[in-house]
Amino acid sequence: MHQLKDRGFDHRTPSEITPAAVYHARREWLQRAALGLAGAGLAPWAAREAFAQGGAPGKLAALPGARSAVAGGLVMDKATPYDDVTSYNNYYEFGTDKADPARTAHTLKPRPWTVSVEGEVKRPKVYDLDELLKLSPMEERIYRLRCVEGWSMVVPWVGYSLAELIRKVEPTGNAKFVEFTTLADKAQMPGLRSSVLDWPYTEGLRLDEAMHPLALLAFGLYGQVLPNQNGAPVRVILPWKYGFKSAKSIVKIRFVEKQPVSSWERAAPQEYGFYSNVNPQVDHPRWSQASERRIGEGGGLGGLFTKRRPTLMFNGYEPQVGQLYAGMDLKKFY
Numbered sequence: 401m402h403q404l405k406d407r408g409f410d411h412r413t414p415s416e417i418t419p420a421a422v423y424h425a426r427r428e429w430l431q432r433a434a435l436g437l438a439g440a441g442l443a444p445w446a447a448r449e450a451f452a453q454g455g456a457p458g459k460l461a462a463l464p465g466a467r468s469a470v471a472g473g474l475v476m477d478k479a480t481p482y483d484d485v486t487s488y489n490n491y492y493e494f495g496t497d498k499a500d501p502a503r504t505a506h507t508l509k510p511r512p513w514t515v516s517v518e519g520e521v522k523r524p525k526v527y528d529l530d531e532l533l534k535l536s537p538m539e540e541r542i543y544r545l546r547c548v549e550g551w552s553m554v555v556p557w558v559g560y561s562l563a564e565l566i567r568k569v570e571p572t573g574n575a576k577f578v579e580f581t582t583l584a585d586k587a588q589m590p591g592l593r594s595s596v597l598d599w600p601y602t603e604g605l606r607l608d609e610a611m612h613p614l615a616l617l618a619f620g621l622y623g624q625v626l627p628n629q630n631g632a633p634v635r636v637i638l639p640w641k642y643g644f645k646s647a648k649s650i651v652k653i654r655f656v657e658k659q660p661v662s663s664w665e666r667a668a669p670q671e672y673g674f675y676s677n678v679n680p681q682v683d684h685p686r687w688s689q690a691s692e693r694r695i696g697e698g699g700g701l702g703g704l705f706t707k708r709r710p711t712l713m714f715n716g717y718e719p720q721v722g723q724l725y726a727g728m729d730l731k732k733f734y
């Protein structure tokens with residue numbers, strides 16, 4: 401936590417970096433357009449992209465977002481088809497097989513929904529979902545997400561920076577970390593019968609990580625509200641960390657002084673550390689993290705013969721987030 405003391409809470413805020421961020425975001429978008437990846441500026445353009453790829457979005461409520469102006473907010477990779485994004489999931493509350501959540505998560509009731517924001521904040525508040533949806537303008541962010549298991553996806557999420565909510569509740573000087581707790585309801589979640597994880601599912605971030613403009617509070621994907629299997633109605637997306645840091649179906653956000661212990665850390669501390677930054681140089685104890693397989697990219701036989709691509713440091717977001725970890729031994733803080 402020496403890093404936190406050193407830098408304190410003075411990580412640059414989005415408003416301070418706007419000119420450069422807007423420039424980079426515009427350049428990213430122009431590059432996407434040049435590659436034929438953007439839908440000519442027609443909103444919601446990611447949804448159009450999905451149609452073009454033959455993966456028509458489902459019949460969920462529309463949730464469009466303005467093109468993101470955050471640096472790193474629109475990666476150039478081709479988006480993973482909607483059908484793959486919504487049928488290959490990790491959501492252990494609905495079973496441990498990748499195909500389970502799409503089959504079983506229809507029992508999740510994403511409304512009514514509240515998120516309690518509490519702990520070391522001046523303005524604790526239980527937010528109703530509708531209040532959260534209106535708290536800040538929706539943006540579309542195209543992010544890579546890499547699972548520690550070695551697969552990755554590129555998803556157009558809809559949401560706004562988690563920092564927007566954090567600023568509203570005004571963390572106190574004691575707030576050093578943020579803990580996320582997700583829903584644990586046996587009536588809605590068949591996977592809770594298994595003790596594979598300690599329920600409820602929890603995750604944690606350092607406060608400056610949570611304040612980074614790329615940390616997204618997500619409510620939708622592909623221009624529509626989140627499908628249940630992707631964490632409806634609200635989740636976080638941390639594109640530079642392994643997928644498991646991106647908690648689904650959040651019900652509580654707590655600001656704390658001590659580093660929280662996540663469900664994965666509790667289950668297997670030697671395999672899943674608090675930081676969990678995507679790092680091709682630090683192997684998982686049981687396998688390499690040097691490469692990954694992009695879901696939806698080719699191949700029968702479960703993509704067994706899909707070409708693997710090299711995994712990038714911080715999942716390719718090093719220019720944006722590397723500074724958060726300057727001087728840290730990333731083998732120790734894995």
Ligand SMILES: Nc1nc2c(c(=O)[nH]1)N[C@H]1C(S)=C(S)[C@@H](COP(=O)(O)O)O[C@H]1N2
Nearest residue numbers: 489490491492547582601630643644646648
């Ligand atoms: N509540 C909850 N959140 C969760 C998980 C989970 O099992 N339960 N799995 C995590 C893991 S391991 C990954 S890789 C991502 C997967 O998100 P996706 O299914 O939307 O791709 O969700 C993360 N968030």
Ligand SMILES: [Mo]
Nearest residue numbers: 547548643644
């Ligand atoms: Mo994961």
